[in-house]
Amino acid sequence: MDLIQITSLAKKGQAKGKTIRYTQSICPECNMILDAEVFERDGKVYMSKTCPKHGEVEELYFGSYEMYKKFSTYWRDGKGIDASTANVGIEKCACPTNCGLCTNHLSHSGLANMIVTNRCDLTCWYCFFYVKKGLEGSYLYEPSLEQVRAMAKMLKAERPIPGNSLQITGGEPMLREDIVDVIKTIREEGIDHIQMNTNGIRLAMDVELMRQIREAGVNNLYLSFDGVTPRTNPKNHWEVPYVLENARKVGMTIVFVPTVIKSVNDHELGDIIRYAQRNMDVVHGVNFQPVSLTGRMTKKEREKYRITIPDCIERIEEQTNGEIPKDAWFPVPSCMPLTDVIEQFSRRPKYELSIHFACGAGTYVFEDAESKKLVPLTAFVDIRGLLEYFEEKAEEIKSGRNRYASMVEVVSKLNTFIDRKKQPKGVDLAKMFASILLKRNFDSVGSWHVRSLFLGMMHFQDKYNEDLERLQRCDIHYLTPDLRIIPFCAFNVIPEWYRDRIQKKYGMPVEEWEKKAGKRLEEGLYRGLLRRGKPQQQDMGAGCALSEMHRQVELAKGVKGF
Template sequence: MNQAPAPRRKQERDEVFVEFTKSICPMCKAPVDAQVNIREDKVYLRKRCREHGEFEALVYGDAEEYVSSARFNKPGTVPLAFQTEVRDGCPSDCGLCPEHKQHACLGIIEVNTGCNLDCPICFADSGHQPDGYSITHEQCERMLDAFVASEGEAEVVMFSGGEPTIHKHILDFIDLAQARPIENVNLNTNGIRLAADTNFVAELGKRNQVPGKSVNIYLQFDGFDERTHLEIRGRDLRTLKQRALDNCAEAGLTVTLVAAVERGLNEHELGTIIEYGIDHPAVRSVAFQPVTHSGRHVPFDPLNRLTNPDVIRLINEQRPGWFQKGDFFPVPCCFPTCRSITYVLVDGEPGNRTVVPIPRLLNVEDHLDYVTNRVMPDTGIREALEKLWSASAFMGTQTTEEKLRATAEALDCAGGTSHAFGSGGACGIDLPRAVKELNEKAFMIVVQDFQDPYTLNVKQLMKCCVEEITPDGRLIPFCAYNSVGYREQVRAEMSGVPIASVAPNALPLADRLTTTPYGSKTAVEEETR
């Protein structure tokens, strides 16, 4: 007698499907369908290209925080002008196109592709390509005017490259920005010229004294180990970094230390970088950026990369007396999984510091939760916190100082009432004195994970508020510029050196614009220190 076969049993999937989205193939850059899944408390992006097969990448190291971050998704602001039309959909119509969901908190102008370093991880692939270029005075004016036309009164423009300090007109470019309704200038630099040229640093310091304006130095600073410098920058720059910082302090310049963080290399140095920054008189903030695997980068495993919650966890582990879970909050103006920030009040002397994150003194979540707490009493705290938890927030700017002061004074007037401590005195900070000495007492820490061709998610890209300003007057979301093929198109147009089409379509850039195109092409300018 034959036995009946055992009934087949359905199997549970080993992951939770979260959402359907769009991305690109990391090989050919063609737009493809993608899905976001949760597996083992981590968030992954999976996609398939018809030609190149399936790809998967880790995009967020904490699934619970990924899901809960949706509460911090602030409604976007419509820019005053769009530069392109909607034709093929995101990410093929940048920008900004009318379907983009946010204005530009921060505009980036890359003044050149030349560099005095040859970093192994350069997402801009700067320094040695045959298709290099430098922008002219007229092109810079056009780019700044496009930014102002889109923003009205713009908050922050960043001059970058390449290495912008080797452009012979960089001081003129800063003057052009300060002559327009742009409040703050950031100079993104490796610091080599700042270490060697005190006259140049002094000129930057003079521009930092212009009423209603500021100049902030955004300084590469990856750590203290020789191996860190050699593997990330290709050269031991530790002495130069120290000299650059000391020169900035002498000139009265505010500095943000910017660390590219790579798994297995310098992730153990995060706490030391924060402590060093707090102790140095020029440094007012630190930005940690997991390495962006675009352009030129070392070999990596997209399933084993650092993400924002990983960096925050490492900070908490390395300085447990200062930080704990819940001290960092997502930035609401961009997509909330892209960037997290905290501010701390600092007291005491080096080696005996009291460091208290502002979220311990004020329930930030009450004010920046746009789902549960959509309507808050008009205390001014929400508006202040929105400016502080923003991509346009940089220490040393008048706006950030004003909003920090408003927040600190509100705490002081409330007697330092805190959901965590009960009173300001209980946490070891003298709040009245901290309010009066805010320039010396407040410190900012940013964690920013930029997308690359493996992790690009159109849902996040459409809320991006950090935009590359191109010489033809477009504002392209930073992660699209570096991942989709726009950087290569701009380089080809500016240098006249043709490239194979890796952009989302093969149309000439000028055919997709609603503004004027580049105009005449320029050769690479001679760049000097």
């Protein structure tokens, strides 16, 4: 027994707490597949794994054991993938060494990402997408319209649930000169929901471009928004008000997407929500993403920046003065009982969110018309009781009970789970659920979003906390030109096997692209046009002025030193 093994065993005996479960992970140094232990210590959840060559790594997994236990009650397997549409045969699949969806995968594609360029107009310090000219092996990746079509067609062909939600991402997708054609091509293949992952800079400067992508088929912008001050959000602090104004003009909706980094912007989570609240006419959600720590980092550095879902939820409770409490949040798979009962009523498989309970969480909040305070859904709905009731009814129908009689019973009992006195004015939750259950009609959901904010939390993995149990349940996937569908936390966590290798194979050297495009790569970098105080009128989109930007920014609580 060598020194590493002895040290590891000693640590196991004296430092670890209660074992929760065992899983598999990877070594952050060499990617070797390792057995891993998930355990509780001091009210938090950790992961530990030991590589025979590189030693033990211990990492914070979930910041609250109490919340972990609550969320774990919603652990469910999903429908997975039919063998007829699997990308990889099960005999060739050794997770995560040969990813592409196989029949071992337990979730269908809930959201598919399509990278349309790895160019970006920013050089943010924590991002891995910017193409750095001059580095050996630098390449530029932009799939052709034919490849875009083939990837969208593949997603739509997925079974048992055809993929129907796609995110155009990058790099910065808006750098593609043919981005409107990209959107139209995806729409032509029958994809109904398209969201654009963007920093918004190009759209802030060009309202007509915003109109074009909206008319081409983009449903909403997935807008990067890391904070309400220039210090926390140097990326697009000055540009966001223009994005909002142009979105209003063309009828585009927006979801704010803050990357949350401990010690950098975790003190502004409440202010981000307040800013979204003040713009609820166009901002319909905030989806926080605790940072994935890519690259090699020391344990001290990881402890400085690592933040998990419970940590963010606790900060939101504190920073909203208790308006959005911890118990307002539920894990993503908690909505599966609703899917189950709809399936039994319709006799057809339905879209489901069967990801691992530790991957994400969410809630809805409503603004009280008088006090302007935020009221979470849990303040007037017995969510746990309602979900248990849906599950019970689904099981009854599976056991042979008449589904029509069950439908009538469910609809008649919906109001018993809702406190109508506390329900926000203009919202009739029982009526909305009845419409969904009886008619599978989701039109009424639109009025819900007008009056509420969705608050979400999605923590993607990295090499330090990679859990293959989670990976096999991932429903956020990447489409690739070699016609594979690859789980997010394989594609990005092990880029040398997936993202970088695929993009290099289907890309071209930077020098070749520059010669073909007739311009240097650096010419696409944003020069801070809106930050100089003298915006060009034609760039601002018919009357959007700096005074409006200052007004919007100052509305956000805590903005100082602007």
